[in-house]
Amino acid sequence: MTRVLVAPDKFKGSLTAAEVADALADGLLAGDPSWAIDRVPVADGGDGTVAAAVAAGWSPVAVTTTGPTGRPVTSSYAVRGSTAVVELASAVGLVLLPDGVADPLGASTFGLGTVVRHALEGGAREITVGLGGSASTDGGAGLLQALGVRVLDAEGNDVAPGGAALRRAARVDLTGLHPAARAAHFRLACDVDNPLLGPTGATAVYASQKGAAAEELVVLEDSMTRWAQVVRAATGRDDSRVAGAGAAGGAAFGAISVLGADTRPGIDTVLGLVDFPGRLAGADLVITGEGSLDEQSLHGKAPIGVATEARRAGIPVLAVCGRNLLSDIQLHSAGISAAYALADLEPDLRRSIRDAAELLRRTGCTIAASTAELAPLSTRGES
Incomplete structure (x- = not known):
């Protein structure tokens, strides 16, 4: 009996990772009902991280919080024992901007802090x-404010939410920091090495992707500079140049400096949460994938992390994707024997997105029918 571990990420704009795994598994079993399928949806530390944990048996907890612009939203986190998995994107992410309208100066991570506080008060x-998918550039100030930290102006008033308001910050008061936050250990799933400030910092590299115009970039860099100064005065440490401090609009900076957080690559974090190494035991084949296999995939995306772990265990890996822009050499160097692209079945992008589940079922059936021997396979679906 062939044992297959199906471990895809989401197909963005089309299917969740769990939906991809289900469709692919249906196709595999249609092609060969004797196969034993283990479905392990994964993520790269951004959108889908909590869902991956829940699919692996963690318990979901719903919580009402505020989105990036302060509107109420329903978010969730995952818990197992005294450990919680929180996802920035599901609380204050770009996907939660009302009507998709960016607010680069006013968006805040306060709602993320509300979720973290809920988890702490639940015993985590x-x-x-x-940290993926942030809508704000506030240096983690909102996250900390939700946990009891006060950011004060020169008159002793609390500054408003958002990055721009931090230009007025004169002092950070840590005395109200939630006691549970002082005792907890925080780990950030983070795939970037940008510092908080400067030409490779949070503002310069990422704020324009969140809607900031040229003049707003100047405001935000000034704000982050001021924020770094007042945090240093309060904590006695300067983490503004630490690699990764600029992640999620600098949210990593606030968590590192005040909460003592450490960082770990996103896919490595998720694979640990879902016990991927344990699930690999006894597998004959691993199938991973995401919407687009491209150059970005090679830099910390989920399919490459899955393939790396499988290769260490000596298990062959196939990939499914909406489109494949990687060469044979790139695929094989990443540990992927073959890539099956939905674009080869349906070249029209809109139809491919709309019919992704059915196309994945067809792909799964093809894989099962053509993979009698799990030897190195030729690449398919290459662009």
């Missing part, structure tokens, strides 16, 4: 935070 003492 190990907090993993997936």
Whole structure:
């Protein structure tokens, strides 16, 4: 009996990772009903991280919080024992901007802090935070404010939410920091090495992707500079140049400086949460994938992390994707024997997105029918 571990990420704009795994598994079993399929949806530390943990048996907890612009939203986190997995994207992410309208100066991470506080008050003492998909550049100030930290102006008033308001910050008061936050250990799932400030910092590299115009970039860099100064005065440490401090609009900076957080690559974090090494035991084949296999995939995306772990265990890996822009050499160097692209079945992008589940079922059936021997396979679906 062939044992197959199906471990895809989401197909962005089309299917969740769990939906991809289900469709692919249906196709595999249609092609060969004797196969034993283990479905392990994964993520790269951003959107889908909590869902991956829940699919692996963690318990979901719903919580009402505020989105990036302060509107109420329903978010969730995952818990197992005294450990919680929190996802920035599901609380204050770009996907939660009202009507998709960016607010680069006013967007805040306060809602993320509300979720973290809920987890802490529920007994969590190990907090993993997936940092992908941020809508704000506030240096983590909102996150900390939700946990009891006060950011004060020269008159002793609390500054408003958002990055721009931090230009007025004169002092950070840590005395109200939630006691549970002081005792907890925080880990950030983070795939970038940008510092908080400067030409490779949070503002310069990422704020324009969140809607900031040229003049707003100047405001935000000034704000982050001021924020770094007042945090240093309060904590006695300067983490503004630490690699990764600029992640998620500098949210990593606030968590590192005040909460003592450490960082770990996103996919490595998720694979640990879902016990991927344990699930690999006894597998004959691993199938991973994401919407687009491209150059970005090679830099910390989920399929490459899955393939790396499988290769260490000596298990062959196939990939499914909406489109494949990688060469044979790139695929094989990453540990992927073959890539099956939905674009080869349906070249029209809109139809491919709309019919992704059915196309994945067809792909799964093809894989099962053509993979009698799990030897190195030729690449398919290459562009």
